[in-house]
Amino acid sequence: MPEVSSIKSLVRIDEASFTEIYNSYWKKVYSISMAKLNDSDLAKGIVQEVFKSLWERRESIEVIQQIDHYLIRSAKLKTLEYLRNQSIRSKHHEAIALKQTSFSNDMESEIIHSNLLDTLLPLIEALPPKCKEVFKMSREKELSNKEIASILLISERAVGHHIAKAVSILRLRLEGFSL
Secondary structure: OOOOOOHHHHHHOOHHHHHHHHHHHHHHHHHHHHHHHOOHHHHHHHHHHHHHHHHHOOOOOOOOOOHHHHHHHHHHHHHHHHHHHHHHHHHHHHHHHHHHHHHHHHHHHHHHHHHHHHHHHHHHHOOOHHHHHHHHHHHOOOOOHHHHHHHHOOOHHHHHHHHHHHHHHHHHHHOOOOO
């Protein structure tokens, strides 16, 4: 163990003293991180961060009784910070992946819808005139059979017949059609 045991003495620490502290305590800091992370490279990274922070803050650290307690506490905090950040990153990645999948599905649906419309619109235009008119009122204007019947001055039964005929014709023309 080095002679330097309190943080207060780090205010005047030189590189040789720091090296002595590092050599004395790095294994302890490493083992604390390794126990939580179970990854040697990550634990070594935590060791480097703890001692880098100690070196950078050597002149501004408040008085603490023993350096080993400070280093242990720093190792625990840095390790927990890493785990918390990893969890947050993981949640963000999942959210991004979900949005990309959703966007991809939306785009695919939009493309299919567009292709279907490109195929369907000419077929609708080719329907018999009355059939086409009733079908468009039903599907595009979303009018009920009763509303269509009152506008066109035909029976609701005739409206139903025209819609069924349009659907039947469209179904036949779309058979075997791939998008």
